[in-house]
Amino acid sequence: MHRVTLSPNEKERRTRAITVLSLLAILIIVVFIVSMNTGFMRLSPREVLHTLLGDGTHQQKLILFDFRLPRIVISLLVGAGFAVSGCILQSLARNALAEPATLGISAGAGFAVIIFISFFPATTAAPVFVLPLLALGGASLTAALIYILAYRKADGLSPTRLILIGIAVAAGINACQLVLALRLDPNNYQFVATWIAGKIWGGDWRFVLALLPWIAILLPFAFYKARILNVLNLGDHTSLGLGMRVEKERILLLVTAVALAGSCVAVSGGIGFVGLIAPHLARKLVGPRHQVLLPASALTGALLMITADTIGRWVLQPAEVPTGIVVAIIGAPYFLYLLAKSKA
Amino acid sequence: MFWFNRKRLGSMKLTMIGLMVMALFLSACGNNNPGNASNAGTEPTTAPTAETTEAPAAPKTLTDAMGHEVTIPANPQRVLGSYLEDALVTLGVTPVAQWSVPNGVQDYLTTELKDVPTISYDLPLEAVTSFAPDLILIPSESSVQNGIYDQLNKIAPTYVIGDELNQDWRKSLLKIGEILNKTPEAEKAIKDYEDKAADAKEKLKGAIGEESVAILWLVQKNFYIVDETRSSGAVLYTDLGVTLPNLVTEIPVGTRATWNPISLEKLSELTADHIILVNSDKTEGSEILDSAIWKGIPAVKAGNVHEMSSTSSWLYSGANAGGKIIDDVLKNLVK
Known part of the structure; x- marks a missing residue:
């Protein structure tokens, strides 16, 4: 894997990758700016600028710094987290359908959070920092369960079995969630319902702080493991032949993906589809090499989420559409398109 | 943005980029005229009035x-x-x-x-x-x-x-x-209400005596029967001393829940002398009121159904709501 010389082909690939990545970054910045201006209260770009420079009224500061910015930052983090998690899972499972939501990992994380919220309503101080840990616990348990069920000594981890079992486990957890939700009082039920629909509810800097360490550690780690994912994507036999400790690396990467998904679910609820679509989109843009694919997925996911959040905040003013639903509305047609195309 | 539209850029990618551009455009529009979408009358009051420094009497x-x-x-x-x-x-x-x-x-x-x-x-x-x-x-x-x-x-x-x-x-x-800082007003409002209730109680006693009255709420083709714990039930049964109907007394006290769902079949056993029907299905779904079971209920047969519109205060609680409920009761039950 030593890069000796760059073939013209390789060179072109690099420029393309850099182009795509910077384009995504620019788009994110644009949507970021639009998002800061969007909401119930009218804030013109000039007012936003003034407020950012510390010149706004009390109201404007409140809206920008306390309500809008944390939410925007959370959408970015969550989008990137889900996307990278999905990207890793798709490569590990060697299945285009894999993502935290289809594999039941999001459901497991969500279930843990919902159990906690329904039994310890936050009449006391909100246990913001506990939530990612809880979600992580739920996600890990689910992932372990799926792994154990899907693993066969004879033929290792079958991609198809992994997905099927994941879907089954997710369905089971969702059923439990529903049973639990039905027993809640109306207010808690409503919270849980919008939570399941995927509403970014942690709209406050503490949630950013609770989520940031996970993303800041796990994303670079995933990028660092990019080459291993390239090899694993070739299949177990090839990987073994190349001298890789397949099982160890796979579990390490799986844990990374699960931790990313779990911590994101804790603040954003059940937002599916980002983890599915973003890697697909990124793959179309930059190809299958994980060195570029992972960062591209992260950026695409962040862009998708921030766009969805902005749209969700704007379309039905003053009501808000849960971000997860907006993502699904954008995502479903694309997904159908993928299905139709792969059949042909 | 299309300068990197090369051969390999599929049409799908174009669509997605198009979507994103559209999203950008849409949200930009929203920014320009948010007043359109928000409720009429909620024009944001971006009042930069330096926080009204009322004479700090006594926070x-x-x-x-x-x-x-x-x-x-x-x-x-x-x-x-x-x-x-x-x-x-x-x-x-x-x-x-x-x-x-x-x-x-x-x-x-x-x-x-x-x-x-x-x-x-x-x-x-x-x-x-x-x-x-x-x-x-x-x-x-x-x-x-x-x-x-x-x-x-x-x-x-x-x-x-x-x-x-x-x-x-x-x-x-x-x-x-x-x-x-309005404790006297609050106390007076409560006293006024109690006086009004006591007065109405007297009149009711003369008019219907021990006859029982059921409060039914019809919404989305489902009936709910109101008990004495809250809202109009608290006014009618607790404050005005009206007799509870049989179907409510049959509900164990611990499980009464203000709005107790009740099936039409069960309603056929209702022996109340009067029914107050809060009809939230006025515009649609009232056909349940044309059913044979409904028409077979004694109070319905006797023509003792008093209908309240969904805009009445019968589903609410408070001094104002309670006062209006009492007015409705007097109007309908005291002839």
Whole structure:
């Protein structure tokens, strides 16, 4: 894997990758700016600028710094987290359908959070920092369960079995969630319902702080493991032949993906589809090499989420559409398109 | 953005980019005229009026139901008390915004709250900010869970009345009176109500004696029977001393829940002499009232059904709501 010389082909690939990545970054910045201006209260770009420079009224500061910015930052983090998690899972499972939501990992994380919220309503101080840990616990348990069920000594981890079992486990957890939700009082039920629909509810800097360490550690780690994912994507036999400790690396990467998904679910609820679509989109843009694919997925996911959040905040003013639903509305047609195309 | 539109750029990619451009465009539009989409009358009051420094007569600190120490301004001018409008109106306070859901407001208060803009029941933070309240009153703990309290409290001092007090409008009214320096008004309102109820009780006794009255709420083709614990049931059975109908007395006391769902089949066993029907299905779904079972209920046969519209106060609690319920009772049951 030593890069000796760059073939013209390789060179072109690099420029393309850099182009795509910077384009995504620019788009994110644009949507970021639009998002800061969007909401119930009218804030013109000039007012936003003034407020950012510390010149706004009390109201404007409140809206920008306390309500809008944390939410925007959370959408970015969550989008990137889900996307990278999905990207890793798709490569590990060697299945285009894999993502935290289809594999039941999001459901497991969500279930843990919902159990906690329904039994310890936050009449006391909100246990913001506990939530990612809880979600992580739920996600890990689910992932372990799926792994154990899907693993066969004879033929290792079958991609198809992994997905099927994941879907089954997710369905089971969702059923439990529903049973639990039905027993809640109306207010808690409503919270849980919008939570399941995927509403970014942690709209406050503490949630950013609770989520940031996970993303800041796990994303670079995933990028660092990019080459291993390239090899694993070739299949177990090839990987073994190349001298890789397949099982160890796979579990390490799986844990990374699960931790990313779990911590994101804790603040954003059940937002599916980002983890599915973003890697697909990124793959179309930059190809299958994980060195570029992972960062591209992260950026695409962040862009998708921030766009969805902005749209969700704007379309039905003053009501808000849960971000997860907006993502699904954008995502479903694309997904159908993928299905139709792969059949042909 | 299309300069990197090379051969390999599939049409799908174009579509996605198109979508994103459209999204950008759409949200940019939203930014230019948000007034279109928001409720009429909720024109954001971006009032940069340097925080009205009212003469600091005596701001007081009270502890709310969730244990927060809340500093109440000496003389709150812009109170937001979503779903506490009954109490506010009773105390002569006009809130800055009134509770609403997508399909309506508290209809029985339309006269009192005629010019008051609406705010969504879930209190979107930016909407709350736009009304620039100086005091926020919250009825129930559950609506400000998970950090929402802290965010509201950044906008204005936020006091949670709490479910315990809020279950009894008298206690809640007294508490709100205390917060707003209107304890005498609150006490007077309660006394006026009790006098009115005592007077009506006398008249009712003469008119219907021990005859029982059932309150049924018809909504989305389902019936609910109201018990004596809350709302119109509390007024009718507790305050006016009307006899409970058989189907309510059959519900174990512990499981009574204000709105007890009841099937039409079960209703056929209702022996009440009068039925007060709160009909929220007026426009559609009233065919259930044409069914043979409904028409076979004794009170229906006898023509003793008194229909209240869904805009009446029969589904609400409070001094104002209760007073209007009493008026309705007298109008319908005292001939």
